[in-house]
Amino acid sequence: MAIRQGLLALLSRGPRYGYQLRAEFEASTGATWPLNIGQVYTTLSRLERDGLVAPGEQDDQGRVVYTITEAGRAEMARWFGTPVAQADRPRDELVIKLAMAVTAGADVRPIIQAQRTATMGTLQRLTRARRANAEDPAQRLVLDSMIFQAEAEQRWLDHCEAVLAASPQTQERQA
Amino acid sequence: MSFDPVVRLADVGRVHGDGPGAVTALSEVNLAVGAGELVAVMGPSGSGKSTLLNVAGGLDRPTSGDVVVEDVSLTRLPAGELAALRRRHVGYVFQDLNLIPSLTALENVTLPRELDGIRFRDARRQALEVLAEVGLAEVADRFPDEISGGQRQRVAIARALAGERRLILADEPTGALDTPTGDEILQLLRARCDAGAAVLLVTHEPRYAAWADRVVFLRDGRVADTAAAPMESAR
Numbered sequence: 001m002a003i004r005q006g007l008l009a010l011l012s013r014g015p016r017y018g019y020q021l022r023a024e025f026e027a028s029t030g031a032t033w034p035l036n037i038g039q040v041y042t043t044l045s046r047l048e049r050d051g052l053v054a055p056g057e058q059d060d061q062g063r064v065v066y067t068i069t070e071a072g073r074a075e076m077a078r079w080f081g082t083p084v085a086q087a088d089r090p091r092d093e094l095v096i097k098l099a100m101a102v103t104a105g106a107d108v109r110p111i112i113q114a115q116r117t118a119t120m121g122t123l124q125r126l127t128r129a130r131r132a133n134a135e136d137p138a139q140r141l142v143l144d145s146m147i148f149q150a151e152a153e154q155r156w157l158d159h160c161e162a163v164l165a166a167s168p169q170t171q172e173r174q175a
Numbered sequence: 176m177s178f179d180p181v182v183r184l185a186d187v188g189r190v191h192g193d194g195p196g197a198v199t200a201l202s203e204v205n206l207a208v209g210a211g212e213l214v215a216v217m218g219p220s221g222s223g224k225s226t227l228l229n230v231a232g233g234l235d236r237p238t239s240g241d242v243v244v245e246d247v248s249l250t251r252l253p254a255g256e257l258a259a260l261r262r263r264h265v266g267y268v269f270q271d272l273n274l275i276p277s278l279t280a281l282e283n284v285t286l287p288r289e290l291d292g293i294r295f296r297d298a299r300r301q302a303l304e305v306l307a308e309v310g311l312a313e314v315a316d317r318f319p320d321e322i323s324g325g326q327r328q329r330v331a332i333a334r335a336l337a338g339e340r341r342l343i344l345a346d347e348p349t350g351a352l353d354t355p356t357g358d359e360i361l362q363l364l365r366a367r368c369d370a371g372a373a374v375l376l377v378t379h380e381p382r383y384a385a386w387a388d389r390v391v392f393l394r395d396g397r398v399a400d401t402a403a404a405p406m407e408s409a410r
Contacts, residue, residue: 113400116392120402123385131365147382154381158219 003035003043004052005079011053011068012076018044018066028138032146047072094153098160108164116157123150180207180243181264181342181373182231187240189226189396200226201237201396208373210341213365215376215384218393224377225346227393231375232265232344233257244342262291266335270347273331274319280330281306281315284337291338298337305333309363325356332363336372343367343374349383361386 003025010016010024022040026033044066047053052072056065068076094115101108130143189201201223208214208231216224229235230242233249242249245264249257274283281302288298306315309329314322319330328348335343345364349357361383368374376387384390390402 113392117400117402120381120385120390123381124387124390124402127382127385131362147385150385151380151382162219 002079003039004047005076007040007043007047008052008068008072008076008079011066012073015056015065015067017063019063021066027136029142032142102164109161112157112161116154119150119153119157123147123154126150178207179210181210181245182375183207183243184227184231184237185241185243187227187230187237187242189223189230189235190238199396201230204240204396204398206231206391206398208342208375210371210373211368212389213368213374213376213387215378215387215390216393217378217381217384217390218399220379222393223396224393226396228344228346228375228377232267232342233261234267263338264340264342266337266340266343268328268332268335268343268345268348270350274327276319279316279318280311280322280326280333283319283330284334287334288337293338301337302333305337306330308336308366309333325352325359328352328356328360329363332360336367341372343372345374345376347378348376349378349380354382357383 006025006028007021010021010028016024018040019037021044022035022037025035025040044053044055048055048066050071052069052075053066054069056067058064098108098111101111126143126147130140130147133139133143184204184206187201187204187206188199191198191200204223204227206214206227216227218224226235230237231244233242233244233252237250244260247260249260252260274280275286278286281299284302284306285295285298288301289295293301303312303315306312309332311322311326311329311333314326319327322330328350332345332348335345343364348364349360352360357380364374364376365386376383378384388403392399392401
């Protein structure tokens with residue numbers, strides 16, 4: 001998971017307390033990836049175990065400042081330099097649903113239309129959120145990414161509809 | 176807030192030709208766009224999107240049903256009055272910019288206002304104001320081939336916005352622009368909308384349709400579905 005590397009990236013700008021890391025992580029990702037403070041401290045202790053960060057002395061309120069190590073900077077550079085693999089996508093349910101609907105001989109058009117309306121609603125919400133967060137470049141890029149993904153889904157739905165309309169197999173079933 | 180429809184389509188149909196060769200472009204379309212509202216129309220090629228826009232703006236007449244703009248029914252309006260109403264109330268933005276290459280940006284925006292019978296000084300002042308609104312005050316004296324594609328499209332939008340037109344009709348206004356430039360165009364249309372205009376936008380790009388308050392999906396000339404954004408922002 002990218003929480004490790006994300007915290008290293010934040011620490012590369014200077015030493016931070018745990019609660020600061022949590023706030024900055026959420027600000028950078030447009031609150032699309034909320035972290036709880038427990039996750040932050042668990043991750044920090046693993047990073048410390050692996051020699052990627054070093055804790056300072058406790059202050060009088062019991063807080064500890066963490067500093068990135070040379071090994072931590074190398075790990076961050078490796079992360080930035082490595083492309084992300086196309087992992088399992090959570091949207092697979094939609095792909096499976098449409099494939100199963102075609103196989104089962106159901107009328108796929110209303111399924112596509114309902115999904116298109118729902119995805120457009122998501123896209124409208126994201127677009128509004130981006131207009132409201134236009135100044136912060138990190139948040140903007142995160143929202144842009146989600147907008148492009150929703151847009152890709154819309155295009156794919158249009159594509160499915162066109163392919164099914166042209167397919168003699170589905171036309172027979174709907175006749 | 177009461178709904179103040181700037182344009183209303185009631186049971187609108189548009190059939191081209193007659194007899195066995197007749198082609199139905201629109202049927203039983205009901206749609207109202209209120210002041211401050213941005214409505215996007217999506218649909219595959221040939222679904223009737225552009226016909227809908229042309230009928231809404233009085234560039235084409237329905238073969239059944241009624242179109243009402245600013246409380247005036249267009250259906251039986253004589254051609255001269257229809258043209259006057261279009262000039263007074265309706266601004267058009269098309270994909271083909273139709274800027275006149277031998278005129279500066281300012282002159283391109285001023286000329287149609289002069290043709291509407293507005294005094295040169297007033298037309299020029301309005302044009303300068305609207306060019307400033309779209310962020311082009313600095314390039315007002317340049318010719319179309321001396322500015323970028325995005326700037327040219329903004330000139331075309333300024334031309335559509337000049338005067339006090341409350342109905343803006345935009346047919347694929349983002350054309351072949353890259354996405355940040357296309358987003359800027361939507362930002363302009365949205366701002367005019369938030370200032371009280373009604374905007375009807377035809378687009379095949381979901382990312383631009385998503386700026387709308389409502390998205391209407393057309394299929395074979397009929398409204399297949401409508402997606403409405405929640406009233407509150409997603410913050």
